[in-house]
Amino acid sequence: MDFARQQRDPTRHLIGIGFVILIHLLVVYALVTGLARRAVEVIKKPLTATIVEEIKAPPPPPPPPKKIEIPKVPPPPQQPYVPPPDLPVPTISQQPVISAVTPTPPPEPPVIAPPVVAPPPPPAPPKPAVRKGIVPISRVSPEYPREARRKNIDSGRVIARLNIDEKGNVTDVKIVEANPARVFDRAVIDALLQWKFQADGEKYVGEIEVEFKLTD
Missing domain, CATH: 1.20.5 (Single alpha-helices involved in coiled-coils or other helix-helix interfaces)
Structure with a gap:
C-alpha cells in the first residue's frame, strides 16, 4: 500500500x-x-609504457687472502769462546845478507846481414874456332871424279873447312886433308859451295868430312 x-x-x-x-x-x-x-x-592518445630496469646491487668484494705466517727459525746456539793455546814465538836470527849484483851487459846491436847478391851466371863457353859435326839443311852430293875412275881408285876421304855467313850460306871451302891427294878436291869444293846450313846470326867456320865409295 x-x-x-x-x-x-x-x-x-x-x-x-x-x-x-x-x-x-x-x-x-x-x-x-x-x-x-x-x-x-x-x-584516443597512445599510452607510453616505460620499463624501469631493476638496479642490482654490486657483488660484495672477495675476501682478502689469508696471510701465511712463516715460522721463525731460531738462531743457532752460540758456541762458547775458547782462547787459542799460547805457542812459543820462534826467534829468527837476522844476519846481513850480501847479494852479489851482476851488472847486465848492454844489448848487442843487431847484426844486419849484407844483402845476398846472386852470383852472375857463368859466361857461356866460347864457341870453338872450328865447329865439327855440323849438319846442313840442304845439300848436294859431290860427283865421283873421272880421273879416279880411270886410275881405278874406288874410295877416298876428304876433310874440308867451310866459311859460313850469318844466313847459313857457304862462302868459302878449304881442303884440310885428302886421301888420295888432289883426286877428290875439286868435286868436294864444287858440291860444298851449294850446301845450306841453319842461320846462326853470326859467321863461323865448320868442318865436314866427305867419303867417296865407288860401286858397280
Whole structure:
C-alpha cells in the first residue's frame, strides 16, 4: 500500500522528470561546446609504457687472502769462546845478507846481414874456332871424279873447312886433308859451295868430312 502511494505522489514524479531533463541538457551542452570531443581525443592518445630496469646491487668484494705466517727459525746456539793455546814465538836470527849484483851487459846491436847478391851466371863457353859435326839443311852430293875412275881408285876421304855467313850460306871451302891427294878436291869444293846450313846470326867456320865409295 506504501508503494502505490508513492506512485501516486506528484511531487516526487516531477522531481524525477526534472532530473532527467537536466541530464539531457548537460549532454547537449557538452556536444555543443566540444567537451565530448576533447574527452574522446584524450581517450584516443597512445599510452607510453616505460620499463624501469631493476638496479642490482654490486657483488660484495672477495675476501682478502689469508696471510701465511712463516715460522721463525731460531738462531743457532752460540758456541762458547775458547782462547787459542799460547805457542812459543820462534826467534829468527837476522844476519846481513850480501847479494852479489851482476851488472847486465848492454844489448848487442843487431847484426844486419849484407844483402845476398846472386852470383852472375857463368859466361857461356866460347864457341870453338872450328865447329865439327855440323849438319846442313840442304845439300848436294859431290860427283865421283873421272880421273879416279880411270886410275881405278874406288874410295877416298876428304876433310874440308867451310866459311859460313850469318844466313847459313857457304862462302868459302878449304881442303884440310885428302886421301888420295888432289883426286877428290875439286868435286868436294864444287858440291860444298851449294850446301845450306841453319842461320846462326853470326859467321863461323865448320868442318865436314866427305867419303867417296865407288860401286858397280
